[in-house]
Amino acid sequence: MATVALGSPAGKWVMVSTILASSMAFIDGTALNVVLPALQKDLNATGADLFWLLNAYLLILAALILVGGSLGDKLGRKKVFMWGILLFMAGSMACGFAPDVLYLIAFRIIQGIGGALMIPGSLSLISTSIDEKERGKAIGTWSAFTTILILAGPVLGGALADAGLWRYIFFINIPIGIISLLALWRKVSETRDEDAGQAIDFPGAVAIALGLALLTFGFLRMPALGLNHWQVYGSLIAGLVLLIAFIIIENRSKHPMMPLALFSNATFSGINLLTFFLYAGLGAGMLFLSLNMVQAQGYTQLQSGLTFLPFTVLMISIARFAGAWADKFGPRLFLIFGPATAGAGLLLLSFVGQTRGASEYWTTFFPGILVFGLGMSFTVAPLTATVMASVSDHFSGTASGINNAMTRISNVFANAIFGALAILFFSGALQDHIKSIPLDTKQKQEVITQAANLGNAKVPKGIAPNHEKTIEIAYHHSFISAYANIMRLSAGLAFLGALMAVFFIRNTEVKKE
Template sequence: MSTPDLHRPVTPSPKGTGHSPPEDTGHPSPEGADRLSPEGTGHPSRRRHRLTLLAVALGVMMVSLDGTIVHVANPTIAKDLGSSLAGLQWVTNGYLLALAVALILGGKLGDRFGRRRVFVIGVAGFALTSLGCALSASTEILVAFRVLQGLSGAMLVPNTLAILRATFPPAELNRAIGVWGGASALAAASGPIVGGLLVEHVSWESIFVLNLPLGLVAAFCALRWVRETRATTRTGGLDLPGVTLLSGGLLLVVWSLIRTQEHGWTSPYVLVPGVVGLVLLGLFVLRERRAADPLLPLPLFRSRSLSVGVALVVSGFFALYGVLFFVGLYLQNVHHYSPVETGVRMLPLTAVFAFGAPLGGLLTERFGPRWPLLSGMLMLAGTFYGLTGLEADSPYGEQWPYFVILGLGMGLVTVASTEAIVGNAPIEHGGVAGGLQTTANQLGGVLGTTVLGSVVIAAVGSGLPGALDAAGVPGEVAASVAANPGIVGQGLTPVIPGTSDRIMAAVTDASTRAFMDGLHAAMWVGVGATLVSALLALLIRRREFGERGE
């Protein structure tokens, strides 16, 4: 069987009966725009477009909100459920792992069985598992429902992009993606503040109950106004061997990255699952080259823009999550702000991101993805460079301008890289492309926290003894403090029982200086990564399927 040209939209067979809804075979155009109405009998209204956009925006807002709102509730959850630190980490990591490993499968299910159908199932599953989280009586039950939440999110998120790709014509797609990105950023921005208010005035369970009304409205709008679309060619099953190899490989690789914080990069607990995961991913590639109906069609990567777009999503979210994680530690543990106060001070980043995404859509529509990606990556590099100048006593006035630049840069990068990925895949594989984009997002986030975390710990470990010596900390106390670089790497000061206030003040000063050195080292790594990404952005071209005659 020959391999179809994956950059040319698939034309439906003339043997159709005319009684079923038309499949998504290309972008709507003024001449054929009636394909967007439910039975193809009327001209599509802007109202339908807006309500379709509302449905997918609410869906992705639920997932983004849950990515940030839980952090604020963690101390209360630990106290109420008696969670250990490891158990509390799995409340977040279980969700992220399940989401990361199932995104491409979720997109494939949408391509095969219908994007609207799988999206609605994902929304319903996310809302119901959120209720399960709220009713959890133990940490283990909560982690189990968080895993199910992640799997539901993996069905939901990639199909939001596929629905937009099938609904909006090329002239409007980038603006729609900009609104999609802005909604996601707005949810992430409001998470710490909304979560803090709910935990303080209601309960930690209420942060999960919040998803129920959002899910109800999203599902209603989708069932009422979103047109069902699916791939027009189905040559086989769901490629279960491919699903197993990809999910297993991603699971082990992400697991190994998460474990680096506890064991270090050279530990067998990290290397063994990491290597096995990479082997499974290699076997997945071999499998996909021979599969009649592959889970991830490898010819997609013949598009240079799509391949580079995936790399830029990883590097962009590497930057975003790395900065959010360590600047959050800086604000809370060095400046001693509460979680809500930290969320408020991060608003210049997240709010500008929410507005920067629609701007990124307009610029990408006007200039193509290359220049917004280049500009955005240079902004990220500038942010990293500026943050190398932060000191323990830096006033907020020296911080927020960099948050604004980062938010604007991420708005450009998110939309332009999404266009490079989803816009360079045919509608036939829109769900898979959406899954690929969001998988790259999750991997970038994991890399941002783990790689930069390792850089911080290494810098703290090498600089802490000298800082303690310079602060005049006695040898025995200094040895006890130096044995805890992980604590200092969070911006905290190890507690040494029986130590005088004067010596503890010196320990605090040395620990803070070592943490700031680690933070600066991480930011320099970010500068290098984003500058390389800016060069890669020059390889991006305008939408390649448009050059093939669409």
């Protein structure tokens, strides 16, 4: 199929349309983390509600993104991409008007369906439209600009949340989507895999969607019910069985949504394992960092968003060139050094205890964010370029879908597992802090029950006024203790991602097969 130069008018329109459309999904994720405290307060949401709000979108996205990639390859990448944008815009509009948290969770599912059709299309269009010799630079440019737009999300989200306008996080997708659709319609040519069949692997999609949903449900119910409750172990076992069934379905299907043969390439397998571990650590770390800053450290939501500006500067300075450097020198060293450095940044952030607010940012959170940002700047573009370079062109949509699915699946597991662990860590620390407070058994239980709300925990009614301040301090210290444990686990996952590059990535094996 015909390709175009990156600097040509056609190449520039491909980049503009894919960057803008992709940014809708990514901005939503980062901005939502910052506005969660305001959303939780306005909608009276529990901690579990917040994790479901994140996971409703991620579950559908993870389950259907492989179908989205396959549909693009078979039916036309531009066509499927545009339908995804339309659905995402519709879901965003509905989210903006959601009257309560249950409606918001339901409308996030619509966003997830749109995202599943939209996200794989961006990289697939780039890989099949841009000349091969410039593909690494194009993917690096996409990575840099989308990351910059992603990191604008927290600043925008913080400003809107502080103004009581957190719903506009969803409304902002409408003009971005309209511009993307017009650019695609008028300026971008259609591409498809002419050899692909038309059958879609719906049994596989159902198996992975139900499997992930059941695993997530089990982990989110664990803090309240314990591991021995039938809802918990039943959901976890059923979820694992369905994921095993998904592998069997894919192995036997004539038109699998995730062709297992792709994993015979060690580089493709390794880069997806790296993606899974790194982005699980990234997702959990960034979520709890935002919650900690606003709910425990006293930052406004705008201040919390602004703390990621050093990350943005690093991405602007480095990420655009990292893909080209990886093309020239090979990606292996970048994919070892980058995740390891990101892990070191998360580890540094775990040692930040109670501070006196944003005035101490430069000596507390800034060093860790700086190191973390440096690591991610050297990782994002080489990782994406390696995924796309390790498969042939007619699998580009599927490969992009698989790698994006790994990112979302890792976020689902991180939100579910780390959400459960955070409540357990919070409860354990809280029990130690309130031992010395003269409360009866019922009052202690009511105080501990508030752990389900994490940083939004409030002193129960009926507590003597002279104990209220002590309990508030206990909530703060317990949340910070839970945050520290989560950040150390997140750092461990990033280090594990670096090990995947050590074991699996070889520069000589990053080639089309």
